[in-house]
Amino acid sequence: MPSPPSKAGTKGVPRAARERQVLAAATEEFGRHGYEATTVAAIAARVGVTKPLLHQYFGSKQDLYLACLEPIGDRLLNVVRDAMADSDSGAPPTSLRVLDALFTALDGRREAWFVLYDATLPPGSDAARRAAYYRGAIDDLAASGTADLLHTAGSADPLDADALKYAWRGLCTALVRWWINHPDQSPEAMTRRCARIFAVARSIGGDDDHTSPPGGV
Numbered sequence: 001m002p003s004p005p006s007k008a009g010t011k012g013v014p015r016a017a018r019e020r021q022v023l024a025a026a027t028e029e030f031g032r033h034g035y036e037a038t039t040v041a042a043i044a045a046r047v048g049v050t051k052p053l054l055h056q057y058f059g060s061k062q063d064l065y066l067a068c069l070e071p072i073g074d075r076l077l078n079v080v081r082d083a084m085a086d087s088d089s090g091a092p093p094t095s096l097r098v099l100d101a102l103f104t105a106l107d108g109r110r111e112a113w114f115v116l117y118d119a120t121l122p123p124g125s126d127a128a129r130r131a132a133y134y135r136g137a138i139d140d141l142a143a144s145g146t147a148d149l150l151h152t153a154g155s156a157d158p159l160d161a162d163a164l165k166y167a168w169r170g171l172c173t174a175l176v177r178w179w180i181n182h183p184d185q186s187p188e189a190m191t192r193r194c195a196r197i198f199a200v201a202r203s204i205g206g207d208d209d210h211t212s213p214p215g216g217v
Contacts, residue, residue: 019057022047027068031111035065035127036120062127069127072112073134079105080141092195094145099194102172103179103187113176142168
């Protein structure tokens with residue numbers, strides 16, 4: 001549910017606290033409506049401050065977007081990297097570790113995923129380039145996982161790995177969108193749900209081709 005407007009901009013609120021409130025509201029606005037449709041005026045109204053104050057604190061709309069994006073991008077990149085590095089033999093499959101890390105990192109700010117994966121960013125802008133950097137870095141991690149998975153499955157076609165990388169990104173996006181629409185679902189519940197879905201997918205694959213594909217990203 002969208003957060004209600006607050007009176008956080010009234011006198012006496014420390015600047016650091018007010019900036020956190022602005023960033024939380026801006027992240028939700030950008031994530032829900034996209035960069036193009038989000039206005040600084042709407043963010044200011046939600047927080048209870050003026051547009052000039054937002055510009056004073058964060059600069060332009062693009063600067064505000066970048067202030068929202070970079071903590072999200074850094075956090076998601078780090079948790080995916082850490083999840084993929086966990087090679088404990090008793091750990092869940094890589095795919096579930098990555099999804100669990102994403103759900104945990106996004107808990108309480110689920111719309112943040114769509115700040116990173118925003119199709120309305122101005123082409124060639126600093127915002128688009130920075131978002132592309134994070135998406136590319138996360139995709140590179142996914143590509144390494146999918147390549148290992150396909151190698152195990154006996155696929156030598158490099159386009160298989162490329163297609164699976166895009167499919168994985170689409171799956172993550174679809175799951176986060178579903179999660180936003182089901183706010184009662186915890187990160188742990190989402191991970192368990194994905195484990196059940198993957199188990200069904202493996203059984204379907206096994207029925208079709210008499211093989212059970214291994215787990216992975």
